[in-house]
Amino acid sequence: MGDINNTIAQLEFAQIGWVVPDIHASVQFLTHALGIAFPEPQQVRAQDLDMSYRGEVVAAEWLTTQTYNGGTFIELVQPLSGQSMFHDYLEKYPQGGTQHLAYRLPVAGFERIVNELSEQGYEIISAVDHPIARMAFFDTYATLGVATEIMGITPEGWKAIEQMQR
Numbered sequence: 238m239g240d241i242n243n244t245i246a247q248l249e250f251a252q253i254g255w256v257v258p259d260i261h262a263s264v265q266f267l268t269h270a271l272g273i274a275f276p277e278p279q280q281v282r283a284q285d286l287d288m289s290y291r292g293e294v295v296a297a298e299w300l301t302t303q304t305y306n307g308g309t310f311i312e313l314v315q316p317l318s319g320q321s322m323f324h325d326y327l328e329k330y331p332q333g334g335t336q337h338l339a340y341r342l343p344v345a346g347f348e349r350i351v352n353e354l355s356e357q358g359y360e361i362i363s364a365v366d367h368p369i370a371r372m373a374f375f376d377t378y379a380t381l382g383v384a385t386e387i388m389g390i391t392p393e394g395w396k397a398i399e400q401m402q403r
Contacts, residue, residue, distance in 0.1 A: 241380060244353045248340035251388060252303075252310040256326045257333040260300045260315035273311065278302040283321055288365045290321050297321040305402050310339075322362045322374055322384060337374060339386035347371050347389025354387070369394030 257263040260278045267273040283290065283297040290297065297319030303312040314336070316324040326336045342350065351373050355361070359375040362384060371389040378384065390398065 239353060239357070241354065241357055241359070241377065241385075244350060244357070245340055245385070248342050248350065248387070250309065250338070251341040252312055252337075252339035252386070253335060254312045254314065254337040254339060254384075254386065255333060256314050256316065256323050256330075256336040258315065258327060258331065260302065260313050263313050263315075263333075264302060267311075273304060273306050275302045275304045275311075275313065278313070278315070280317070283319065286365050286367060288321075288363055289361075290363050292361075295320055297324065299323055303401075310401070312339075326384075335383055337384040337386045338381070339372075339388055341370075341388040341390050344371055344389035344391045344394075347373075347387065350387050350389075354385070359385070369397050 255263070264275045264278065268275065278300040279302065281299055281301050284294055287294055298317040299321065300315040300317060301312065303310055314323045316327050323336065327333060351361075354375050359377055361373050362376050363374040365372040369391055371391075373387045375385045375387070
């Protein structure tokens with residue numbers, strides 16, 4: 238068994254995820270002050286993604302938008318209702334902040350990385366099995382100060398990433 242540093246070193250850094258109390262205010266600030274453009278926020282339901290929270294798919298909704306800037310994806314999430322790791326974060330930090338960092342690899346290596354982190358004692362907070370990626374969010378707050386998202390990108394996902402990077 239290795240440690241989290243060695244596990245993450247095998248991966249490509251992909252995304253910064255911010256949880257915010259007002260996504261429109263955050264988009265406006267980032268767009269006007271820093272020149273970072275975002276698509277219109279979309280409403281997401283955990284049930285539609287079959288996204289688990291602490292092992293169960295529960296009713297939860299949030300707004301989200303994501304853009305590609307300078308080699309990294311920036312994701313903004315505003316919790317709306319229900320319970321999720323995003324709601325937990327905003328409850329603890331009402332002003333919002335960086336909630337997770339995401340690392341990616343081809344989907345073929347996803348289970349190996351998830352198993353490594355699980356064997357190191359990190360709990361999965363949420364998980365998604367989507368056509369473009371399998372995702373697992375680990376509770377690495379005590380070690381890293383943020384949650385860690387592992388994304389196993391499918392062939393369809395790599396195509397979507399290329400389109401988003403344009």
